[in-house]
Amino acid sequence: MQAAQFMKAPVWLCTGLPTLALVPFLARAASKYGFSLNDRTSLMWWHVNLFWFHTGCDVFSGYYQVMPVLTELYTRMSPTHSYPRWHPNRVHFDCAYALELYVEAPFAAWMMYLFLKQDHRRYLVELVALAIQFAGTVVYYVPGIMRLEHACWLSWADKACGSVWMLFPAYVFWRTLTTYRNGDSKKHT
Numbered sequence: 564m565q566a567a568q569f570m571k572a573p574v575w576l577c578t579g580l581p582t583l584a585l586v587p588f589l590a591r592a593a594s595k596y597g598f599s600l601n602d603r604t605s606l607m608w609w610h611v612n613l614f615w616f617h618t619g620c621d622v623f624s625g626y627y628q629v630m631p632v633l634t635e636l637y638t639r640m641s642p643t644h645s646y647p648r649w650h651p652n653r654v655h656f657d658c659a660y661a662l663e664l665y666v667e668a669p670f671a672a673w674m675m676y677l678f679l680k681q682d683h684r685r686y687l688v689e690l691v692a693l694a695i696q697f698a699g700t701v702v703y704y705v706p707g708i709m710r711l712e713h714a715c716w717l718s719w720a721d722k723a724c725g726s727v728w729m730l731f732p733a734y735v736f737w738r739t740l741t742t743y744r745n746g747d748s749k750k751h752t
Contacts, residue, residue: 565631565632568631568632569630569631569632569633572630572631574619574623574629574630574631575619575630575631578614578615578618578619578623579614579615579619581614582610582611582614582615582619585610585614586607586610589606589607589610589679590603590607592679593606596681598678598681601738602678602681602685605674605678605685605689605735606675606678606679608731609671609672609674609675609678609692610671610675612667612668612671612696613668613671613672613675617663617664617667617668617671618663618664618668619633620633621659621660621663622660622663622664622668624636624637625637625644625656625660626648626656626657626660626661626663626664628644636717639714639715639717640714640715640717640718640720640721641653641656641707641712641714641718641721642714643656643712644656655702655703655706655707656703658702659699659700659702659703662695662699662702663699666695667692667695667696667699670688670691670692670695671692673688673692674688674689674692677689686739689735689739690735690736690739693731693732693735693736694732694736696728696732697728697729697732697733699728700725700726700728700729701729703725704722704725707722708722
Protein backbone atom coordinates (compact mmCIF):
# COMPACT_ATOMS: atom_id res chain seq x y z
CA MET A 564 0.00 0.00 0.00
CA GLN A 565 2.68 2.51 0.99
CA ALA A 566 4.84 1.59 -1.99
CA ALA A 567 1.96 2.20 -4.41
CA GLN A 568 1.10 5.50 -2.72
CA PHE A 569 4.75 6.53 -2.94
CA MET A 570 5.30 5.49 -6.58
CA LYS A 571 2.16 7.29 -7.81
CA ALA A 572 2.92 10.56 -6.04
CA PRO A 573 3.65 13.46 -8.42
CA VAL A 574 6.53 14.60 -6.20
CA TRP A 575 8.18 11.18 -6.56
CA LEU A 576 7.55 11.15 -10.30
CA CYS A 577 9.32 14.54 -10.55
CA THR A 578 12.28 13.61 -8.33
CA GLY A 579 12.78 9.87 -7.89
CA LEU A 580 11.95 8.88 -11.43
CA PRO A 581 14.48 11.28 -13.04
CA THR A 582 17.06 10.14 -10.49
CA LEU A 583 16.69 6.55 -11.67
CA ALA A 584 16.02 7.23 -15.35
CA LEU A 585 18.96 9.55 -15.98
CA VAL A 586 21.66 7.36 -14.41
CA PRO A 587 22.17 5.13 -17.49
CA PHE A 588 22.21 8.15 -19.83
CA LEU A 589 24.76 10.00 -17.70
CA ALA A 590 26.89 6.86 -17.35
CA ARG A 591 26.84 6.35 -21.12
CA ALA A 592 27.74 9.99 -21.80
CA ALA A 593 30.58 9.87 -19.27
CA SER A 594 31.92 6.69 -20.86
CA LYS A 595 31.50 7.94 -24.43
CA TYR A 596 33.41 11.14 -23.75
CA GLY A 597 36.10 9.50 -21.62
CA PHE A 598 35.37 11.15 -18.27
CA SER A 599 37.82 10.25 -15.53
CA LEU A 600 36.60 8.12 -12.64
CA ASN A 601 36.62 11.22 -10.43
CA ASP A 602 34.50 13.15 -12.92
CA ARG A 603 32.02 10.27 -13.28
CA THR A 604 31.77 10.01 -9.50
CA SER A 605 31.16 13.74 -9.12
CA LEU A 606 28.62 13.81 -11.95
CA MET A 607 26.58 11.07 -10.27
CA TRP A 608 26.95 12.73 -6.85
CA TRP A 609 25.51 15.98 -8.15
CA HIS A 610 22.81 14.22 -10.14
CA VAL A 611 21.40 12.22 -7.22
CA ASN A 612 21.73 15.19 -4.91
CA LEU A 613 19.86 17.51 -7.27
CA PHE A 614 16.91 15.26 -7.97
CA TRP A 615 16.66 12.98 -4.97
CA PHE A 616 18.48 13.99 -1.80
CA HIS A 617 18.15 17.79 -1.86
CA THR A 618 14.81 18.03 -3.63
CA GLY A 619 12.92 14.75 -3.21
CA CYS A 620 14.02 13.92 0.30
CA ASP A 621 14.79 17.10 2.17
CA VAL A 622 12.77 19.81 0.42
CA PHE A 623 9.64 17.76 -0.35
CA SER A 624 9.76 15.40 2.67
CA GLY A 625 11.25 17.60 5.39
CA TYR A 626 10.39 21.17 4.44
CA TYR A 627 7.14 21.06 2.45
CA GLN A 628 6.18 17.64 3.88
CA VAL A 629 4.34 16.49 0.75
CA MET A 630 6.29 13.32 -0.13
CA PRO A 631 4.21 10.28 0.88
CA VAL A 632 5.86 7.85 3.29
CA LEU A 633 9.12 9.82 3.58
CA THR A 634 7.39 12.72 5.32
CA GLU A 635 6.21 10.30 8.01
CA LEU A 636 9.73 8.87 8.30
CA TYR A 637 11.21 12.35 8.73
CA THR A 638 8.73 13.07 11.53
CA ARG A 639 9.47 9.74 13.18
CA MET A 640 13.25 10.31 12.99
CA SER A 641 12.92 13.87 14.29
CA PRO A 642 9.58 14.62 15.98
CA THR A 643 10.31 18.36 15.74
CA HIS A 644 9.17 18.00 12.12
CA SER A 645 5.63 17.89 13.52
CA TYR A 646 5.88 21.61 14.31
CA PRO A 647 4.98 24.14 11.61
CA ARG A 648 7.75 25.41 9.35
CA TRP A 649 10.00 28.01 10.99
CA HIS A 650 8.82 27.11 14.49
CA PRO A 651 11.69 27.79 16.95
CA ASN A 652 12.00 24.06 17.71
CA ARG A 653 12.74 23.20 14.08
CA VAL A 654 14.32 26.37 12.75
CA HIS A 655 17.71 24.67 12.25
CA PHE A 656 16.05 22.13 9.95
CA ASP A 657 14.29 24.85 7.99
CA CYS A 658 17.51 26.83 7.60
CA ALA A 659 19.15 23.72 6.15
CA TYR A 660 16.14 23.06 3.89
CA ALA A 661 16.19 26.66 2.63
CA LEU A 662 19.91 26.31 1.93
CA GLU A 663 19.18 23.15 -0.06
CA LEU A 664 16.30 24.69 -1.99
CA TYR A 665 17.86 28.05 -2.85
CA VAL A 666 21.59 27.29 -2.93
CA GLU A 667 22.53 23.59 -2.93
CA ALA A 668 20.05 22.32 -5.54
CA PRO A 669 20.92 25.13 -8.02
CA PHE A 670 24.63 24.46 -7.38
CA ALA A 671 24.02 20.75 -8.05
CA ALA A 672 22.39 21.59 -11.40
CA TRP A 673 25.30 23.87 -12.27
CA MET A 674 27.78 21.19 -11.23
CA MET A 675 26.08 18.65 -13.51
CA TYR A 676 26.37 21.12 -16.37
CA LEU A 677 30.04 21.87 -15.64
CA PHE A 678 30.95 18.19 -15.45
CA LEU A 679 28.98 17.28 -18.58
CA LYS A 680 30.71 20.10 -20.47
CA GLN A 681 34.06 19.21 -18.85
CA ASP A 682 34.40 22.90 -18.05
CA HIS A 683 37.82 23.76 -16.64
CA ARG A 684 36.20 25.59 -13.69
CA ARG A 685 34.39 22.48 -12.43
CA TYR A 686 36.88 21.55 -9.71
CA LEU A 687 36.99 25.00 -8.14
CA VAL A 688 33.21 25.41 -8.24
CA GLU A 689 32.81 21.88 -6.86
CA LEU A 690 34.90 22.72 -3.81
CA VAL A 691 32.64 25.70 -3.10
CA ALA A 692 29.48 23.61 -3.59
CA LEU A 693 30.83 20.83 -1.37
CA ALA A 694 31.80 23.30 1.36
CA ILE A 695 28.21 24.57 1.34
CA GLN A 696 26.92 20.98 1.58
CA PHE A 697 29.28 20.26 4.46
CA ALA A 698 28.15 23.38 6.34
CA GLY A 699 24.49 22.61 5.67
CA THR A 700 24.95 19.12 7.10
CA VAL A 701 26.49 20.56 10.26
CA VAL A 702 23.59 23.03 10.64
CA TYR A 703 21.08 20.22 10.14
CA TYR A 704 22.50 17.59 12.50
CA VAL A 705 24.59 19.24 15.21
CA PRO A 706 21.74 20.88 17.21
CA GLY A 707 20.02 17.50 17.68
CA ILE A 708 23.30 15.78 18.50
CA MET A 709 24.22 18.41 21.09
CA ARG A 710 20.79 18.08 22.75
CA LEU A 711 21.06 14.27 22.61
CA GLU A 712 17.75 14.11 20.76
CA HIS A 713 16.74 10.79 19.32
CA ALA A 714 13.26 9.43 18.83
CA CYS A 715 14.08 5.89 17.70
CA TRP A 716 16.77 3.87 15.96
CA LEU A 717 15.92 5.72 12.73
CA SER A 718 17.27 8.91 14.31
CA TRP A 719 20.69 7.30 14.58
CA ALA A 720 20.44 5.75 11.12
CA ASP A 721 19.62 9.21 9.74
CA LYS A 722 22.69 10.74 11.38
CA ALA A 723 24.88 7.90 10.13
CA CYS A 724 23.61 8.32 6.57
CA GLY A 725 23.90 12.10 6.85
CA SER A 726 27.59 11.79 7.63
CA VAL A 727 28.11 10.97 3.94
CA TRP A 728 27.52 14.70 3.24
CA MET A 729 30.53 15.44 5.39
CA LEU A 730 32.72 12.52 4.30
CA PHE A 731 32.33 12.97 0.53
CA PRO A 732 33.16 16.71 0.60
CA ALA A 733 36.16 16.00 2.85
CA TYR A 734 37.32 13.26 0.48
CA VAL A 735 37.00 15.47 -2.63
CA PHE A 736 38.81 18.32 -0.86
CA TRP A 737 41.64 15.96 0.13
CA ARG A 738 41.74 14.43 -3.38
CA THR A 739 41.91 17.85 -5.04
CA LEU A 740 44.49 19.18 -2.60
CA THR A 741 46.66 16.08 -3.03
CA THR A 742 46.44 16.24 -6.82
CA TYR A 743 47.59 19.85 -6.92
CA ARG A 744 50.22 19.38 -4.22
CA ASN A 745 51.77 16.52 -6.18
CA GLY A 746 51.93 18.68 -9.30
CA ASP A 747 49.35 16.57 -11.11
CA SER A 748 46.99 19.44 -11.89
CA LYS A 749 46.94 18.33 -15.55
CA LYS A 750 44.80 15.38 -14.41
CA HIS A 751 42.13 17.91 -13.46
CA THR A 752 41.99 19.69 -16.80
